[in-house]
Amino acid sequence: MSGIHLNESKETLLNARIRKRLNVLKLDNYEDYLEYLLKENKGEEIHYLIDVVSTNVTSFFRGGDHFDFLSDAVMKWYNEGQRRFRFWSAASSTGEEPHSIAISLFETFKKLNTDIKSLDIKILATDIAYSTIIKCKDGIYSEKKIDTISPAMRNEYFDSCFNSDKDNSNKFYCVKDKLKDIIVFTWLNLSNPPFPMKGPFDIVFCRNVMIYFDNKVRQNLVNEIYRLVKPCGYLFVGHSESLLNVENSFSTVRPSIFIK
Numbered sequence: 001m002s003g004i005h006l007n008e009s010k011e012t013l014l015n016a017r018i019r020k021r022l023n024v025l026k027l028d029n030y031e032d033y034l035e036y037l038l039k040e041n042k043g044e045e046i047h048y049l050i051d052v053v054s055t056n057v058t059s060f061f062r063g064g065d066h067f068d069f070l071s072d073a074v075m076k077w078y079n080e081g082q083r084r085f086r087f088w089s090a091a092s093s094t095g096e097e098p099h100s101i102a103i104s105l106f107e108t109f110k111k112l113n114t115d116i117k118s119l120d121i122k123i124l125a126t127d128i129a130y131s132t133i134i135k136c137k138d139g140i141y142s143e144k145k146i147d148t149i150s151p152a153m154r155n156e157y158f159d160s161c162f163n164s165d166k167d168n169s170n171k172f173y174c175v176k177d178k179l180k181d182i183i184v185f186t187w188l189n190l191s192n193p194p195f196p197m198k199g200p201f202d203i204v205f206c207r208n209v210m211i212y213f214d215n216k217v218r219q220n221l222v223n224e225i226y227r228l229v230k231p232c233g234y235l236f237v238g239h240s241e242s243l244l245n246v247e248n249s250f251s252t253v254r255p256s257i258f259i260k
C-alpha cells in the first residue's frame, strides 16, 4: 500500500515505532492492534501507522550540490527565455527540501536581477505522511534545524517566532510568506502511479525515498517520473541511491542526477 519495504534487519526499529501507536491507543499487543486497524472504519489509523513507520530524516540543503545544479539549470533556462518553472519535491518530509528549493530559486533570480513575482513558479511538495505535510505547511523550524543556513539568509527567508517551550529556551523560526507562496503541499503515495499531475516538471527531487521501495515499486515510480519530466528536465535521487536495476530512458549526468 505505501510501498515501504522493510527487511528483517529493521524488526527492532519497526517494533519500537509500532509500540508508539499501541501506547497511544492503550493496547497490549500487536494482535489487538491488527484487529483495531481492520475494524476502525474512519481509515485514520492506517495513516498514523504510516506516519510512525516512515523515516522522515531530512535537512535544509541536504546534498548541497543538487541546489547548485538547480541554480545553474534555472539560469540557463531563464537566459533561453523560459518564464514558467515547475519543481516537484516528491517525498518532501517535514519541508526542508521544498523550502531549500524555494530559497535557491530566490537566490538565483536575485543574481539575475529578476523579481520572482514576474515569473510563473511553483514547487509541488508531496509526502505520504500527513504529520509531515502539516509541519511543511506550518513552516516552523527550531534554531538547530536551520543552523546550516547563514544569518543573512535566515533574515531574508525566516522570521523569529513564538515557541511553545515552557522554559522559552529554544528559538524557533517561521518560513516567510514569500517562500510559502510558491509551494503547494499535498498528500501523495508514490507507490501508486499514475499520479494526477500533468507536469511537465523542470526538475523532480525524488531523494532518499526509493531506498524504502522494492524494485517493482521503484520501476513504476521511475517510469511515471519520466512521463512527468520535460524533455531535457532532470531527476535528482539521493546521493546514496541510484537507478541500478531500474530500466529507464534517463541519461546519467553524474551520480544522482539524471536527464530526460
Ligand SMILES: C[S@@+](CC[C@H](N)C(=O)[O-])C[C@H]1O[C@@H](n2cnc3c(N)ncnc32)[C@H](O)[C@@H]1O
Binding pocket: 002, 003, 004, 054, 055, 056, 057, 058, 059, 062, 090, 091, 092, 093, 094, 097, 126, 127, 128, 129, 132, 188, 189, 190, 191, 206, 207, 208, 209, 212, 238
Ligand atoms: C528520509 S525522508 C526524505 C526526505 C527528503 N526527500 C530528503 O531527501 O531529505 C523519506 C520521506 O519519504 C516519505 N515516504 C515514504 N513512503 C512514501 C510513499 N509511498 N509515498 C510518498 N512518500 C513516502 C516519508 O514519509 C518521508 O517523509
